[in-house]
Amino acid sequence: SQIKEAEFVKSSGRAKDCPKDDRPEFGIVGRSNVGKSSLINALVRKKEIALTSKKPGKTQLINHFLVNKSWYIVDLPGYGFAKAPDAARMDWFSFTKGYFQNRETLVGVLLLIDASVPPQKIDLDCANWLGRNNIPMTFVFTKCDKMKVAKGRRPDENIRSFQELIRENYPQHPPWIMTSSVTGLGRDELLLHMSQLRNY
Ligand code: GTP
Ligand code: MG
Numbered sequence: 001s002q003i004k005e006a007e008f009v010k011s012s013g014r015a016k017d018c019p020k021d022d023r024p025e026f027g028i029v030g031r032s033n034v035g036k037s038s039l040i041n042a043l044v045r046k047k048e049i050a051l052t053s054k055k056p057g058k059t060q061l062i063n064h065f066l067v068n069k070s071w072y073i074v075d076l077p078g079y080g081f082a083k084a085p086d087a088a089r090m091d092w093f094s095f096t097k098g099y100f101q102n103r104e105t106l107v108g109v110l111l112l113i114d115a116s117v118p119p120q121k122i123d124l125d126c127a128n129w130l131g132r133n134n135i136p137m138t139f140v141f142t143k144c145d146k147m148k149v150a151k152g153r154r155p156d157e158n159i160r161s162f163q164e165l166i167r168e169n170y171p172q173h174p175p176w177i178m179t180s181s182v183t184g185l186g187r188d189e190l191l192l193h194m195s196q197l198r199n200y
Pocket of ligand 1: 030031032033034035036037038039060077078079142143144145146179180181182183
């Protein structure tokens with residue numbers, strides 16, 4: 001399941017501009033600033049294959065990265081800026097809907113959730129939306145290295161609260177993994193999980 005090589009392939013403004021290809025792919029989804037681009041860099045062990053930023057909203061396009069010449073990781077724009085009006089949040093769903101519903105090679109979505117903050121409504125909304133649309137998802141909790149966090153709640157406590165809320169809608173909780181792009185926690189587990197989903 002290890003990554004030997006990874007290359008940036010293409011940025012697409014619309015779903016229909018994505019590479020025409022039958023290789024399997026994983027979409028990386030999550031709130032703006034949750035650590036999507038950082039996770040991709042940590043997975044492929046390249047510092048800046050995906051551009052990261054302290055300012056939310058850095059990734060605005062659909063970015064395809066080809067791994068081992070055999071499968072794709074796809075960096076998608078983040079949703080739910082803390083300060084964005086509801087109208088802008090809705091746009092995310094209409095923008096990415098085209099990608100999710102038409103991308104036949106999509107094996108699954110990694111839904112990234114910041115473990116350093118308590119459960120956020122927009123993340124629960126996104127999980128429910130993906131579930132309703134029958135898109136297989138894995139919860140990837142990010143920033144698990146952050147031990148000094150808001151209101152003194154530790155990552156494991158935030159994760160437990162999130163899972164309790166999810167179980168209200170999903171008796172069968174989706175697979176989940178704790179990660180940190182800083183320490184490398186969860187990297188090997190996630191790569192193995194993705195290889196199992198691809199069946200090789
Ligand atoms: P958008 O492209 O704006 O949607 O953001 P993104 O989800 O791609 O987030 P990005 O990877 O750019 O990271 C946002 C900030 O969080 C950066 O300052 C990162 O250094 C930081 N960060 C990301 N992952 C981790 C992590 O595992 N631990 C810690 N402590 N910080 C992280
Ligand atoms: Mg990004």
